[in-house]
Amino acid sequence: MKKIGTLCCTILLMVLWSCKDSGPKPRFLPPSTGGINSLMVVMDTELWKGTVGDRIRQHFAAPVLGLPQGEPKFTITQIPPQVFRGATTYSRSVLFVEQDSASLAHIKTDVYAKPQKVAVVKGVEDTDLLNGLDSLASMAISSFKKVEIAEAQKRFTRSLSKDKAFQEEFGIQLKVPSLYTVGKREKNFVWMDIQIPKGTMNIIAYTMPKNSFSNDSTFVEDIVKMRDSIGKKYVPGPYENTFMMTEKAFAPYVFPARIGGKKAAEVRGIWEINGYPMAGPFLTYIINDEENDRKLILEGFTFAPSEEKRNYMFELEAILKTIDFNSQPEG
Numbered sequence: 001m002k003k004i005g006t007l008c009c010t011i012l013l014m015v016l017w018s019c020k021d022s023g024p025k026p027r028f029l030p031p032s033t034g035g036i037n038s039l040m041v042v043m044d045t046e047l048w049k050g051t052v053g054d055r056i057r058q059h060f061a062a063p064v065l066g067l068p069q070g071e072p073k074f075t076i077t078q079i080p081p082q083v084f085r086g087a088t089t090y091s092r093s094v095l096f097v098e099q100d101s102a103s104l105a106h107i108k109t110d111v112y113a114k115p116q117k118v119a120v121v122k123g124v125e126d127t128d129l130l131n132g133l134d135s136l137a138s139m140a141i142s143s144f145k146k147v148e149i150a151e152a153q154k155r156f157t158r159s160l161s162k163d164k165a166f167q168e169e170f171g172i173q174l175k176v177p178s179l180y181t182v183g184k185r186e187k188n189f190v191w192m193d194i195q196i197p198k199g200t201m202n203i204i205a206y207t208m209p210k211n212s213f214s215n216d217s218t219f220v221e222d223i224v225k226m227r228d229s230i231g232k233k234y235v236p237g238p239y240e241n242t243f244m245m246t247e248k249a250f251a252p253y254v255f256p257a258r259i260g261g262k263k264a265a266e267v268r269g270i271w272e273i274n275g276y277p278m279a280g281p282f283l284t285y286i287i288n289d290e291e292n293d294r295k296l297i298l299e300g301f302t303f304a305p306s307e308e309k310r311n312y313m314f315e316l317e318a319i320l321k322t323i324d325f326n327s328q329p330e331g
Helices: 002-021 045-049 051-060 086-090 126-156 165-170 216-234 310-320
Strands: 038-042 075-079 093-099 104-109 117-123 181-186 189-196 199-209 244-246 253-259 262-273 276-289 294-303
Touching: 038 051, 045 051, 051 075, 051 093, 051 126, 093 126, 104 126, 117 126, 126 310, 165 181, 165 189, 165 199, 189 216, 199 216, 199 276, 199 310, 216 244, 216 253, 216 262, 216 276, 216 294, 253 276, 276 310, 294 310
Parallel strands: 038 075, 038 093, 093 117
Antiparallel strands: 104 117, 181 189, 189 199, 199 294, 244 262, 253 262, 262 276, 276 294
8 A cells, every 4th residue: 555655646746747847938039139229110111101200210210419410319220010020020129110900009028039129009090100109209219228228238248347447446346348448547537448440438437525516506517517627637638738628519418317226417418628629429427426425427438530429329328337336445
């Protein structure tokens, strides 16, 4: 009897294990593809040529703020639905627009590949599609940007700089590609840069007192004064008495942000060299680092005359967003 009981237990365990194995298995998804900031738009070509296509371009090909020349948020490729098969479905960011008996607008994750965001807009009439695009555009752009930032970070984190200047000076870790080198380091200031075909990409960091920018009514003006004073002290131009400053003709754009788990202000605009014809875009994060009683400033700026600068600035943004405050200064 004891042997029979043991046999029954063994059979029962085998049955349970078999049931466990026969459950639904995770679906394999190929890695997503595409250039940084590329968007696959899947829709009928006639729709693309009309008002619906115009509205898509209005939202998703709008100029990036803070660049000297107009460059679109996304580089768009449009294909009809019947061509959307095989490798084309692996695009990282996809907008699917279709006339349908039901109206809907939503965002799906990892449908055909991984990582992937697919924004879907359907409607009976063109007006339904236009309304769906208007309601979904800001959320879709944010979702696409997040997946693109993650992809940019994935690409450059394969080979990172081992320099500890940011850690030693500010107690932070920043994932900076290995080709960047420290060009200047002083107390409370670090500057790393990289040569690009026709110029440079740059990252600088410094701190300000905790109570800086206490007056909301002069916030933008105070940001400009801060940048100009730092530029005059640390970022010289090609000749004596020339230095980096904020472009005088236009005030920078300022947005609320969150970076490294902390509240921040995001500032985008154009820098120029005082007294010399050089200029380019900058992106600044003013971070409320309350634990350390300071404002931490991270900035990326590019000099690339006659070149498109959107992807350069996007890479700098991706680098700055890797900030980790869990590291402490050494010594």
